[in-house]
Amino acid sequence: MTVMEQRGAYRPTPPPAWQPRTDPAPLLPDAEPHRVLGTDAAAGADPALLLRLHAELVKGRRYNAQATALTKQGRLAVYPSSTGQEACEIAAALVLGERDWLFPSYRDTLAVIARGVDPVEALTLLRGDWHTGYDPREHRVAPLSTPLATQLPHAVGLAHAARLQGDDVVALAMVGDGGTSEGDFHEALNFAAVWQAPVVFLVQNNGFAISVPLAKQTAAPSLAHKAVGYGMPGRLVDGNDAVAVHEVLADAVRHARAGGGPTLVEALTYRVDAHTNADDATRYRGDEEVETWRRHDPIALLEEELTRRGLLTEDAVRTAREDAETMAADLRARMNEDARLDPMDLFAHVYAEPTPHLREQRDLLRAELAAEAEAVEAAQAAETTETAVITEGPR
Amino acid sequence: MTVMEQRGAYRPTPPPAWQPRTDPAPLLPDAEPHRVLGTDAAAGADPALLLRLHAELVKGRRYNAQATALTKQGRLAVYPSSTGQEACEIAAALVLGERDWLFPSYRDTLAVIARGVDPVEALTLLRGDWHTGYDPREHRVAPLSTPLATQLPHAVGLAHAARLQGDDVVALAMVGDGGTSEGDFHEALNFAAVWQAPVVFLVQNNGFAISVPLAKQTAAPSLAHKAVGYGMPGRLVDGNDAVAVHEVLADAVRHARAGGGPTLVEALTYRVDAHTNADDATRYRGDEEVETWRRHDPIALLEEELTRRGLLTEDAVRTAREDAETMAADLRARMNEDARLDPMDLFAHVYAEPTPHLREQRDLLRAELAAEAEAVEAAQAAETTETAVITEGPR
Amino acid sequence: MTTTVAAKPATMAQALTRALRDAMADDPAVHVLGEDVGTLGGVFRITDGLAAEFGEDRCADTPLAEAGILGAAVGMAMYGLRPVVEMQFDAFAYPAFEQLASHVAKMRNRTRGALPLPLTIRIPYGGGIGGVEHHSDSSEAYYMATPGLHVVTPATVADAYGLLRAAIASDDPVVFLEPKRLYWSKDAWNPERPSPVEPIGRAVVRRSGRSATLLTYGPSVAVCMEAAEAARAEGWDLEVVDLRSLVPFDDETVCASVRRTGRAVVVHEAHAFGGPGGEIAARVTERCFHHLEAPVLRVAGFDVPYPPPMLERHHLPGVDRILDAVGRLQWEAES
Amino acid sequence: MTTTVAAKPATMAQALTRALRDAMADDPAVHVLGEDVGTLGGVFRITDGLAAEFGEDRCADTPLAEAGILGAAVGMAMYGLRPVVEMQFDAFAYPAFEQLASHVAKMRNRTRGALPLPLTIRIPYGGGIGGVEHHSDSSEAYYMATPGLHVVTPATVADAYGLLRAAIASDDPVVFLEPKRLYWSKDAWNPERPSPVEPIGRAVVRRSGRSATLLTYGPSVAVCMEAAEAARAEGWDLEVVDLRSLVPFDDETVCASVRRTGRAVVVHEAHAFGGPGGEIAARVTERCFHHLEAPVLRVAGFDVPYPPPMLERHHLPGVDRILDAVGRLQWEAES
Numbered sequence A, B: 001m002t003v004m005e006q007r008g009a010y011r012p013t014p015p016p017a018w019q020p021r022t023d024p025a026p027l028l029p030d031a032e033p034h035r036v037l038g039t040d041a042a043a044g045a046d047p048a049l050l051l052r053l054h055a056e057l058v059k060g061r062r063y064n065a066q067a068t069a070l071t072k073q074g075r076l077a078v079y080p081s082s083t084g085q086e087a088c089e090i091a092a093a094l095v096l097g098e099r100d101w102l103f104p105s106y107r108d109t110l111a112v113i114a115r116g117v118d119p120v121e122a123l124t125l126l127r128g129d130w131h132t133g134y135d136p137r138e139h140r141v142a143p144l145s146t147p148l149a150t151q152l153p154h155a156v157g158l159a160h161a162a163r164l165q166g167d168d169v170v171a172l173a174m175v176g177d178g179g180t181s182e183g184d185f186h187e188a189l190n191f192a193a194v195w196q197a198p199v200v201f202l203v204q205n206n207g208f209a210i211s212v213p214l215a216k217q218t219a220a221p222s223l224a225h226k227a228v229g230y231g232m233p234g235r236l237v238d239g240n241d242a243v244a245v246h247e248v249l250a251d252a253v254r255h256a257r258a259g260g261g262p263t264l265v266e267a268l269t270y271r272v273d274a275h276t277n278a279d280d281a282t283r284y285r286g287d288e289e290v291e292t293w294r295r296h297d298p299i300a301l302l303e304e305e306l307t308r309r310g311l312l313t314e315d316a317v318r319t320a321r322e323d324a325e326t327m328a329a330d331l332r333a334r335m336n337e338d339a340r341l342d343p344m345d346l347f348a349h350v351y352a353e354p355t356p357h358l359r360e361q362r363d364l365l366r367a368e369l370a371a372e373a374e375a376v377e378a379a380q381a382a383e384t385t386e387t388a389v390i391t392e393g394p395r
Numbered sequence C, D: 001m002t003t004t005v006a007a008k009p010a011t012m013a014q015a016l017t018r019a020l021r022d023a024m025a026d027d028p029a030v031h032v033l034g035e036d037v038g039t040l041g042g043v044f045r046i047t048d049g050l051a052a053e054f055g056e057d058r059c060a061d062t063p064l065a066e067a068g069i070l071g072a073a074v075g076m077a078m079y080g081l082r083p084v085v086e087m088q089f090d091a092f093a094y095p096a097f098e099q100l101a102s103h104v105a106k107m108r109n110r111t112r113g114a115l116p117l118p119l120t121i122r123i124p125y126g127g128g129i130g131g132v133e134h135h136s137d138s139s140e141a142y143y144m145a146t147p148g149l150h151v152v153t154p155a156t157v158a159d160a161y162g163l164l165r166a167a168i169a170s171d172d173p174v175v176f177l178e179p180k181r182l183y184w185s186k187d188a189w190n191p192e193r194p195s196p197v198e199p200i201g202r203a204v205v206r207r208s209g210r211s212a213t214l215l216t217y218g219p220s221v222a223v224c225m226e227a228a229e230a231a232r233a234e235g236w237d238l239e240v241v242d243l244r245s246l247v248p249f250d251d252e253t254v255c256a257s258v259r260r261t262g263r264a265v266v267v268h269e270a271h272a273f274g275g276p277g278g279e280i281a282a283r284v285t286e287r288c289f290h291h292l293e294a295p296v297l298r299v300a301g302f303d304v305p306y307p308p309p310m311l312e313r314h315h316l317p318g319v320d321r322i323l324d325a326v327g328r329l330q331w332e333a334e335s
């Protein structure tokens, strides 16, 4: 039974398959993040792209400001601002083709509207009238995902399904630095690499997960270094350099579309505002850090280049600003209208057909609403003589 | 509101913290797995260690054979053999100090007994008389973990807790190549690196997760390449080279104990037997591959070196064989005794104190057992005249 | 056209395989994925032959990561496929719990119907096969408590086929629980003319009786049938209702039976406390209170982690325990 | 020695913070960990000041990974610590479900008591705060259906302190559900002489009454108290029982009340179908059948994914819905 007894049979040799299955070198990110603005490469950037990016960034920042203002007016339940991160948000949307899909995380409203979703519909979740306000299939934009990193496997499955059907579709999935710690991040990247699915993973490393700084989130050289562990390329880019982000993402999308498989892109950026309007960032970080990053502002970086090239004309500035103001005014106006609500919607979409017990509950609510309406009517009738009090809240 | 209006305030500069936080180079595994046996380095290996490893490997293989035989005799519910992987199993146990902890995966019974757990107690789970048969605290061996990779965060938490209390404890956690795909693997490694917890992760890459070959599990250059994504060193070792595995693990344990943090070790090995006795490996792999690996057998590799050095004396061979046979005979004998069972144990350890509703259920079972015993007695009494049938199974 | 072939004995496993095969043949959108489902045909061989017939893309071995499997299936469904996911064992579906609770169950509702998820999640469940820890859970209570899911489980060979076809055809996510100890149970069944697609949501009376109703499903149906036979010796004529679908729940069939008999016992392997029986007993009582001669009782697994193989017979609801419960239905009060 | 200080109003949040602080001060084995619990003091500020007082090692911000957090806590408990884990919101505990179901709940049993897990898992739960999707779930049914866990939830400021201290002192894992809409509720409470550690497993009668019993817990207790007040106008004198502990369940207190009143309604925010109320109604009926004048009814959240903020008032059990249910308790039958 021991090996010795059968020694003759053994001819030890190195086992097979010891070579790395993939060469790791090309998968590793460069030590320095990719930059275009402020470098010689900027001269080669397409003026039309620069101006397009600029207009969108300006509009995006305005949107962030307007949405934050709407929380103060009670028109939004909450808003996680992406101020300072507009370059990532906009580039992510612009690199995609018509049939591609975007998988946003909860902070990525900007990317969603840059992809063409109506700004009010994009705010449905945060306004609180429903969960997702747009039709994901119409725009090829998945619902804004609140549970972090959980949308990443969806992106992989969708891209894989499209590829199996011979469709030329790429999925771009967004996640934060904090989200990279979740198991779903790991599983999604692994599936994507094994399946060679056409997916681009964009990590916006904005330095924080609510209050938790990157150093408590990871000890990695960079988040892009995670890519090699899945066998996909990792790319590091200055997330505040809109041209560089656009370039890296466009490359990754092209690579994916060509059958080259997934890419992990880490964009280095900064969450300039607090986590949301409800958060108090002074509890966990100093002004100085914020100021440093304000001096590396994505819009300012872009404007430097535009100015240098003489592209930032009065006209361009005015148009960008006016467009942004028009969007903001429209948003304000439409968000100030009360959302149209139908409580019976609670039961309409749980299943294709409500189950019998849902039908019972629906009837109960319908009866309650009828009784409520009757009470209101009665009260209004009574109001001619006395003041009626209609209770609000779950009474 | 647009940036342009405040342009004066902006002085774009590269943002801080762009340098890799950690130098990735030292974290990357070598292209070739570490080997000692069959190389010049083997000459430096301690003879006592070689002989110790040899004796344990021989015993380990015998244990695998005996346990598999016990499944055929119905004495074990199932047995996942580690034949061909004995070098990893044994080295994992031998590198640990008295106060260190081992976190085995379900296939790692060998490591568990090499750490000192009674071979019969180590089989409790697979025999089916209880879940864990040994006291984890006595041996500092966590329960054999069936849900894959879920024990890895436990190892991290335990090592971290020990370190916080100033205790000199290292945790070594074992997982398979398949298990590396689970989210818990990812979360555990990340926590370990962020906390700089004294943990060694040993991945036994045996080529398969049941029927799924490595190529369907990962596209990575190697599993050890995952380490850099967490900021810990990744090491690749010939898992059938007991001396090399021992060396790499011992280094990692020393590193962890010295406060250097976790290491990920990938040991390249092969599951020579089917997944378990219940599996049919011919459905998914050819004999040729198995044969190739049989020629790279861990015991044979070691014996080559022992022979070369003249250490494989008749005495050593006989002792190793006799020890293995003694162990096997003892195991056989003790496993052939019926396990002692007390059905009331079902309720004894769910909580420190059974809840009232558990007490009710306990009383119910107690009454049933009493009735059953009575029926048996009555039947036995009746047997003097006729044959009684006692039903088995949940009746 | 097809010649009529007589029904032959087939196992539930064979019927399930056949259902998958027919569904894949009928609709190219049906894809199977999971651990070991491809080359091996699954650890229970339910997907045997599918990769060979339809290719590995349609019946795909995945990496070992349940959340990843279910999450990828969600994305596939978003693109119009009808994924059928296999979870290897009940307890190994838990890593996918977040995907199930937060996405699978909610996507249609979240998007006002724009993103339905026609997704089937096959889970071998229950005990009685001598499985070690984590291989014998009955986790249906978790799925029942998650609105947006259908929860279905067959007890016969014919239903295994019919209900699995229905699950795959459903535009909603279905948790399809396969009683693993019935995989090798046999029934006369005609694979040439498989049973029609069962509508999801209908219970069936497996045995008529007048004394009391046993409400049960999945692996416990056979045990209840046996109990009903044994009960005749005690003078009880028991009705056995096989629920087949836990969500939607067939109050109509169930209540019709209980109103007729006036007494009921719910029987299942899952834990008693917080288990399916609580819901069933409560809703039956709400609806049939004045017809009840005794409270609806429950015979269920004990409220302990699933026991090791050598002790499971004490845990599982067996004939005696069911008869004891029937005996506690306050028969004296009647006479 | 300590001068007696009069009770002052305090919020439930303050009482919870105080409980954590006192537990940490009393026992160096108590460690707090979770997302944002350190520097920030948690998104609800329950851990405010703990990192400053006890150091970041004892109140630690973790990476964003719930399974990792709970799994690490299991390991810490194996080494003798008493970890207190914070899950940021109910639905964000789902990623940790496998660790909870397969390890936290089973480790003691698995090892015949050798590895108890004195672990507290704090989960802010329930709705009523205008939270967007995934921020308002009531997931207690999942935990109740998992043997090996204790499940506890306070409804008052004093209980928040007492029960959290008891949870941390328990040698078993406790899922400690914090009704988030009560965080800012105030009660007279004396932080200088905090309420004694409550034993886990005792319900309490919050209001005595003779007509019917409302069985409730957590955020619904206040709603039931309000309903009981309102019921007086209808001539009903309602008793309100605050369960406080779902596991273990206090059958004694509950059944004593129901036997006295002869009627009961279970009220909770969690879904009705497969929710806690099914278990509660079923066990009360099993034990009190002949004392019941009417079936035990349930007023619960609808069986839909938790609604968006603007619709949640229609979903949550309110006073009117409770009174309607009380009205359905077949009072005619009595007279």
Ligand SMILES: Cc1ncc(C[n+]2csc(CCOP(=O)(O)OP(=O)(O)O)c2C)c(N)n1
Pocket: A107, A146, A147, A148, A175, A176, A177, A178, A179, A180, A206, A208, A209, A210, A271, A275, D035, D064, D088, D092, D095
């Ligand atoms: C699974 C899960 N856990 C916890 C949360 C609560 N949460 C919301 S945002 C956030 C931080 C996210 O950080 P990061 O991923 O870096 O994205 P960022 O907010 O910086 O955009 C947390 C913990 C969540 N939404 N989902």
Ligand SMILES: Cc1ncc(C[n+]2csc(CCOP(=O)(O)OP(=O)(O)O)c2C)c(N)n1
Pocket: B107, B146, B147, B148, B175, B176, B177, B178, B179, B180, B206, B208, B209, B210, B271, B275, C035, C064, C088, C092, C095
């Ligand atoms: C979470 C989980 N999913 C699935 C399984 C079922 N299962 C048992 S062993 C195994 C394959 C494990 O492969 P690997 O991790 O490579 O370890 P090996 O068997 O090769 O030792 C699977 C899928 C499990 N035990 N746990």
Ligand SMILES: [Mg+2]
Pocket: A176, A177, A178, A204, A205, A206, A207, A208, A209, A210
């Ligand atoms: Mg972030």
Ligand SMILES: [Mg+2]
Pocket: B176, B177, B178, B204, B205, B206, B207, B208, B209, B210
């Ligand atoms: Mg393996």
